[in-house]
Amino acid sequence: MNIIHVIVLAIIEGLTEFLPVSSTGHMIIASSVMGIAANDFVKLFTIAIQLGAILSVIVLYWKRFFQTLDFYFKLLVAFIPAAVFGLLFSKKIDELLESALTVGITLFIGGIILLFVDKWFNQPAVKEEKAVDYPTAFKIGLFQCLAMIPGTSRSAATIVGGMAQKLSRKAAAEFSFFLAVPTMFAATAKKLYDFYKEGHTFTGDEIKLLAIGNAIAFIVALLAIKTFITFLEKRGFKLFGWYRILVGGVIIILYMTGHNLEII
Template sequence: MNIIHVIVPAIIEGLTEFLPVSSTGHLVVASAIMGIGKDEFVKLFEIVIQLGAILAVVVLYFKRFFRSIDFYVKLVIGVIPAVIFGVLLKKKIDILLESPLVVAFAFVIGGVILLFVDEWFNKPNIDDEKDITYLTSLKIGFFQCLAMVPGVSRSGASIVGGMSQKLSRKAAAEFSFFLAVPTMFGATLKDLYDFYKHGNMTAADLQQDIKFLLIGSAVAFVVALLAIKSFITFLEQKGFKLFGIYRIIAGIVIIILYYTGNALHTV
């Protein structure tokens, strides 16, 4: 990796983490286009910068994280499915993360769903996190697990999951943001531990790794700060249809590039 390979994916991550378009899917495709090999550090980098973006939620919604203990209980319940399936399916997930074609089909399928989701769930009666039950938190957590397939979108899956439980678009989006904090914090700590426990590197390698992780996280954090509020406003006013159209077009383009011998095919 070089500094361009750090900054460009970090910008993409900050822009897409909270949109229902799959930040992981965009990172997989961007890495393929830029010729970034999928070694263990790249996989770690893509997880760590997601945490950098998600920490923007803590800053923007700082007071919400001190509302009550009940808030944290709901988050813990909501991440239980991801913890279980993440441990059980880690090796298979790592394989999927190397395939732009998997991303493409997930883009298209998810895009079709987003075209209709506003019509399917148009009678919400929950507009605040404090009204979400523990059972609802668990159900949303299971929806979030769908995003283990790259291209599905963690935020998209959990937002749709929330709307299916009668949350408003805003409440579902915000709870999706909150749920991402413990999910990505745990994933980052585990990946950092695994990488450096089994790694055999020099002091110079370690210094460069830390520099790249810090720069990437900082860039993703700043970009995400700018993206979150804009997304909430757009979602309340316009809904999901435009995101669905974007996903379908992007998926079709990736499939065409893959089967016409583009560099995507070599990843």
């Protein structure tokens, strides 16, 4: 992995982590095009740069993170289903993560769903994220479990889950952003723990690459979140649906024609 790889992957992470398009699918295509070898550090890097994306949420919404304990309890309630599901089915999830075809199919099907989401959930009753109650937070957390199927997109699953609970598009998106913080932090912590448990340590160059990657992911995610909220309020999900269908179709075609697509 060189500095160009780091910059490209960090930009992809910042752009796609909070959009309903699956960062995994984009990482597959980018890594395949650039010929990045899927070694242990590369696999860790793609997870660890989520910390930069997490920080962008905290910076943009810092007032929400320093108000009431109720805010944190709701996030905890929403986080629990994915934490339990992940622990119970970790081996099966790891198996799915090795399948590029699964990612392509899930992206494609998810894209079709996004074409109709705005029509299905067009009468929101909850206009602000602050109005989300505990039962609703838990149900959104159940939707987040779907994101453990590679290609689903954590953002797509939780935003659609929120809209299914009568949240407005903006409220659902903001709750999804907030829920990403404990979820992505836990995923990064586990990946780091496994990395060290297997006897690996970071070289000076690897630390530098992680720092650069997180910085770029942070800046790009800041711009992506602000732009996404504005676009979502005005235009909805249809464009993202068509985009997912296109990306999923590309992955399926590449896989079926014998191209080596590695999950990094």
